[in-house]
Structures are given as C-alpha cells and as structure tokens.
Amino acid sequence: MAQVEETSKRMFAGLSDVSISGDIPVEGEINVPVGTPSQDKEYSTLDEPVKDTILRDLKAVGKKFVHVMYPKKSSALLRDWDLWGPLLLCVTLALMLQGGSVDSKEDGGPQFAEVFVIIWFGSVIITLNSKLLGGTISFFQSLCVLGYCIMPLTVAMVVCRLVLLGGSWGFSFIVRLIVVTASFSWSTFASTAFLADCQPPNRKALVVYPVFLFYFVIGWMILTFSPSA
Amino acid sequence: MASSDGNKNTNTEPWGGFEDNIIQGTGSAVIDMENMDDTSGSSFEDMGEMHQRMKEEEEVADEAEATEEETGEDGEFLGIKGIKGQLGRQVADEVWQAGKRQASKAFNLYANIDILRPYFDVEPMQVRNRLIESMIPIRMINFPQKIAGELYGPMMLVFTLVAILLHGMKTSGTVIREGTLMGTAIGTCFGYWLGVSSFIYFLAYLCNAQITMLQMLSLLGYGLFGHCVVLFVTYNVHFHSLFYILWLVVGGLSTLRMVAAVISRTVGQTPRLILCGTLAALHMLFLLYLHFAYHKIVEGILDTLEGPNMPPIQRVARDLPVVATAAMNAVNATVKTLVQHISIA
Numbered sequence: 001m002a003q004v005e006e007t008s009k010r011m012f013a014g015l016s017d018v019s020i021s022g023d024i025p026v027e028g029e030i031n032v033p034v035g036t037p038s039q040d041k042e043y044s045t046l047d048e049p050v051k052d053t054i055l056r057d058l059k060a061v062g063k064k065f066v067h068v069m070y071p072k073k074s075s076a077l078l079r080d081w082d083l084w085g086p087l088l089l090c091v092t093l094a095l096m097l098q099g100g101s102v103d104s105k106e107d108g109g110p111q112f113a114e115v116f117v118i119i120w121f122g123s124v125i126i127t128l129n130s131k132l133l134g135g136t137i138s139f140f141q142s143l144c145v146l147g148y149c150i151m152p153l154t155v156a157m158v159v160c161r162l163v164l165l166g167g168s169w170g171f172s173f174i175v176r177l178i179v180v181t182a183s184f185s186w187s188t189f190a191s192t193a194f195l196a197d198c199q200p201p202n203r204k205a206l207v208v209y210p211v212f213l214f215y216f217v218i219g220w221m222i223l224t225f226s227p228s229a
Numbered sequence: 230m231a232s233s234d235g236n237k238n239t240n241t242e243p244w245g246g247f248e249d250n251i252i253q254g255t256g257s258a259v260i261d262m263e264n265m266d267d268t269s270g271s272s273f274e275d276m277g278e279m280h281q282r283m284k285e286e287e288e289v290a291d292e293a294e295a296t297e298e299e300t301g302e303d304g305e306f307l308g309i310k311g312i313k314g315q316l317g318r319q320v321a322d323e324v325w326q327a328g329k330r331q332a333s334k335a336f337n338l339y340a341n342i343d344i345l346r347p348y349f350d351v352e353p354m355q356v357r358n359r360l361i362e363s364m365i366p367i368r369m370i371n372f373p374q375k376i377a378g379e380l381y382g383p384m385m386l387v388f389t390l391v392a393i394l395l396h397g398m399k400t401s402g403t404v405i406r407e408g409t410l411m412g413t414a415i416g417t418c419f420g421y422w423l424g425v426s427s428f429i430y431f432l433a434y435l436c437n438a439q440i441t442m443l444q445m446l447s448l449l450g451y452g453l454f455g456h457c458v459v460l461f462v463t464y465n466v467h468f469h470s471l472f473y474i475l476w477l478v479v480g481g482l483s484t485l486r487m488v489a490a491v492i493s494r495t496v497g498q499t500p501r502l503i504l505c506g507t508l509a510a511l512h513m514l515f516l517l518y519l520h521f522a523y524h525k526i527v528e529g530i531l532d533t534l535e536g537p538n539m540p541p542i543q544r545v546a547r548d549l550p551v552v553a554t555a556a557m558n559a560v561n562a563t564v565k566t567l568v569q570h571i572s573i574a
Contacts, residue, residue: 114411114412117411129349129381129384132345134346206351206353209385213388216392220399224399
C-alpha cells in the first residue's frame with residue numbers, strides 16, 4: 001500500500017504547476033453506457049390513478065397470454081417480461097389441484113405448497129440449465145416464458161375438473177388423457193419456440209428435454225388428480 | 230500475492246502473467262454488472278481469475294483514491310477546508326462504492342455458476358453415446374479408463390428418475406405419512422446420487438484410487454440410466470420375474486461398467502475388492518429398494534386404511550409366506566410321524 005502512495009505521489013508531482021482552482025474539485029464518473037431502461041424517458045407513473053396502473057398491467061399480462069396461445073416468434077414476451085402472469089397461473093393451478101379434503105387419510109392430491117414449489121424450483125432449474133448450456137436469455141426472462149407457458153395446462157386442469165364432475169370412469173379418463181396430452185405438448189412447443197431460439201442451434205435438444213420433463217410432471221399431476229367425493 | 234500489489238506488478242507468474250494494461254484498459258471506474266454475464270465460453274479459470282483481479286484492483290484503486298482524497302496534497306482533511314458539499318458528496322460516494330462492492334460480492338454467487346459452465350459443455354450426440362456406453366462394460370482394467378466429467382447427463386437422468394418414481398408412487402397409491410410425494414422422490418434420488426458418490430469418493434480416497442469427485446458423480450449419474458429403464462418398464466408391467474431378470478441383466482451391466490471403471494483406476498487387490506463390493510452392493514440394492522418400497526403398498530399402512538381395495542400386485546407378492554407355511558407344514562408332518570414312530574416303538 002505504501003508503494004502505491006509513493007508512486008501516485010510521484011505521478012502527481014509533475015502536475016504541481018498546473019493551475020487548478022483549489023475549490024473546484026474535479027469530479028465525475030466514468031460510466032460505461034449500459035442499455036438504460038426506458039423508464040427514465042417516459043413520464044412518471046406515480047401520479048396516475050390506480051385503476052390506470054392496474055389496467056395497464058392487466059393488459060400487458062393479457063397480451064402475453066395471447067402470445068402463448070399463438071406461439072409465433074415474437075420478442076414481446078421476452079422484451080417486457082413480468083412475473084404477474086406466472087404467479088396468477090401458478091396459484092390458480094395449485095388451488096385447483098388441492099382437491100383432497102382434510103379428513104380423509106388418503107392424499108387426494110398434492111398440497112398447495114408442493115405444486116407451488118415444483119413450478120418455481122422447476123423453472124429455476126431449467127433456467128440455470130439453459131444458461132449453463134450457453135443460452136443468451138436472462139434469468140427472469142426465462143422464468144417469465146416458462147410461467148406463461150403453463151397456461152395450456154391450467155386450461156386442461158379446468159377442463160379435467162369439469163369432466164370429473166360427471167360422467168363414467170373409463171370414458172372420462174380417456175378424455176382427460178387426450179386433453180392433458182394435447183395441452184402438455186402445446187406448452188412444450190410454445191416454450192421451446194421462445195427458449196430454443198436463444199441457444200446455439202445444435203444444442204436445442206439439450207434445452208428442450210428438461211422443459212419436456214417439467215411440463216410432463218405437471219401434466220402428470222393434473223391427470224392423476226382425483227378429488228375426494 | 231496479486232492483492233497486495235494492486236495496480237503495480239502482478240507479473241508474479243513465471244510465464245509473464247496477465248498484462249496489467251489489458252485489465253485496466255477494459256475496466257471502468259464503475260463496475261458494470263452486465264459484464265459479469267459473459268457467455269463467450271472462454272477458458273473458465275481465466276475468466277474467474279480475471280474477474281477476481283478486476284474486482285481486487287477496483288477495490289484497491291478505490292481505497293487508494295479514498296486515502297488520497299482524505300490526506301490531500303498538503304495533508305489537510307478536506308472537510309476542514311470548508312466546503313460542506315464536498316464532504317457530503319465524498320461520503321455519499323464512499324457509501325455508493327461500499328454498496329457497489331457489497332453487491333458485487335453478492336454477485337460472486339453468480340460467478341460461481343460460471344464455474345459449473347464447462348461441465349455442461351456437451352452435444353446431444355455425446356450425451357446419447359454416453360447413455361449407451363453406460364450399459365457396456367469395458368474389460369480393460371489394467372489401464373485407467375477414461376471417464377467423462379460432465380454433469381448435464383447425470384442431472385437429467387436424476388430428474389428423469391424422479392419423474393418415473395413419482396409415476397410409480399402414484400400408480401401404486403403409496404401414502405407418505407410425513408412429507409410429500411415429490412419431496413420424497415427428489416430426496417431419494419438426489420440423496421442417492423450425491424450421497425453415494427461422496428461415499429465412494431471417500432472410499433476411493435482411502436483406497437488410493439485415481440478418481441475425482443466430478444468423475445464419480447458423472448459415473449454414478451450415468452449408472453442411473455439402467456435404473457430408469459428398469460423402473461420405467463416394471464412400473465407399467467407388473468411381473469415380478471420380469472423385474473428380477475431386468476434387475477440382474479440391466480442393473481448388472483451398468484454396475485459392471487461402473488465397477489470396471491473404478492477398478493481400472495485402483496491398485497492392489499484389497500482396495501479393488503473393497504471399492505468394487507461397496508459400489509456393486511449399493512447400486513444393485515438401490516434398484517431393489519426403488520422397486521419394492523414405492524411399488525408395493527406397505528402392509529402396515531394398508532391395514533390402517535381400508536381393507537377391500539387391494540391392488541392385484543398384493544396377491545403375487547405372497548411367495549415367502551407360502552414357502553414358510555409349506556415349510557412349517559412339512560416340519561409338522563415329520564415331527565408327527567417321528568412321534569408316532571417313537572410312541573409305537
């Protein structure tokens with residue numbers, strides 16, 4: 001440390017004859033310009049009524065739902081990522097899967113916490129995996145995509161619930177199997193449409209497999225769900 | 230050694246070390262967090278070292294600046310010079326730099342993920358080939374066999390095993406009293422993979438085997454491929470004899486592969502025997518455990534729940550008691566005849 005001071009004093013010794021006014025310190029920061037978010041340029045959203053804020057967020061969430069239903073290669077989902085949609089879907093799914101009543105000793109279905117943890121930890125692990133494989137997508141963008149693509153499975157859960165309300169056993173199982181399989185493949189396809197683009201081309205299969213497994217587990221939970229009478 | 234010198238001479242390596250100019254030229258006064266996210270895939274050790282050195286130089290530069298500003302060129306404390314704003318600004322600056330340093334230390338956690346990055350550097354072809362090779366034992370045990378140090382395949386196999394286990398537990402109606410189905414499945418599979426790898430690595434360390442932890446993790450992970458196949462088949466096709474055949478054949482092949490790889494890296498009869506025996510026993514017994522513990526309903530729980538809903542598998546599993554009662558009957562018969570003979574005689 002003393003070495004540093006000495007050398008810096010030696011460096012500054014040559015500047016002693018440069019006239020800088022003593023009470024104007026040279027200040028400033030050397031910033032590497034980062035892609036600043038556009039919030040600075042927009043008007044402040046603090047003064048608008050709450051209804052506007054909520055409606056704007058809901059519109060953004062709804063737009064992303066539409067993107068999931070028709071998975072084209074658009075970057076809207078990635079550019080303005082948000083986690084409201086995934087949270088909504090996750091909570092809805094977990095609530096609907098919580099069918100077993102508290103009295104019966106048999107576990108009618110997974111508990112709320114279990115589904116919640118599976119979805120979020122599964123998403124985190126898939127995101128880490130895709131980043132480790134050399135993906136260019138960021139952590140939260142990936143979470144956003146995976147969360148939004150649970151929507152077909154949530155729809156399938158609603159349909160299964162309705163089917164289970166009535167109808168014979170064997171027939172309803174076939175219907176549920178078809179619905180869950182279709183929605184699970186839709187989810188996988190939709191999420192790979194977004195995720196696989198951010199990977200080197202020969203490694204797409206390596207990223208798709210965990211996504212497939214993730215939605216398969218969720219689909220399996222939906223299919224084997226049986227509400228206690 | 231690098232931290233004590235700071236800006237100056239970091240050329241402590243015999244090969245010349247990194248050029249300071251390069252590091253200082255590309256750095257900035259404010260650490261840009263975006264630069265931490267380097268996915269260029271360059272040599273991971275160098276990246277880690279460079280990041281560390283950049284941070285250390287940044288910190289030392291900050292401290293040097295701070296001490297300089299404090300002492301000043303004529304040794305007077307700047308605050309005393311009278312400009313209140315300057316002191317406030319300096320304090321704010323210090324707080325900002327300290328906060329930034331804290332944040333970058335927290336982001337070190339992210340840099341740790343970069344350490345794992347090279348272990349995931351695989352192609353789908355390689356994974357497929359390694360999966361197939363995990364079932365083919367190699368007989369060359371006098372020369373160390375090559376073990377791939379990769380973590381993608383093992384992790385995916387462990388997760389697949391978890392999914393298959395879940396399927397098995399659901400179809401057999403296993404009831405877990407304390408805990409959840411998912412938690413049990415994940416705990417079992419990951420516990421086996423990490424725990425047994427560590428244990429065998431420890432044994433290998435005791436027996437002087439040339440195997441690293443990563444290689445052990447990778448080897449055992451790929452050995453789970455056989456388990457996945459067997460369980461997938463037998464959870465859907467309920468024949469006990471089929472399970473035993475598959476257990477011996479598929480389980481045996483993958484165990485032999487692992488054992489041969491480990492033995493080829495050990496010297497001496499006794500160490501080889503110890504390692505081989507332990508690994509084979511644990512691997513085969515794990516498959517047995519997975520099949521029976523989660524596939525068959527445990528009798529105790531069933532008795533307390535409901536009687537009539539017995540799945541068909543219950544009937545097949547009555548081998549042992551039948552044998553036992555048959556043996557008992559045979560013993561009874563012999564004893565009776567003996568007694569009769571003795572009483573007559």
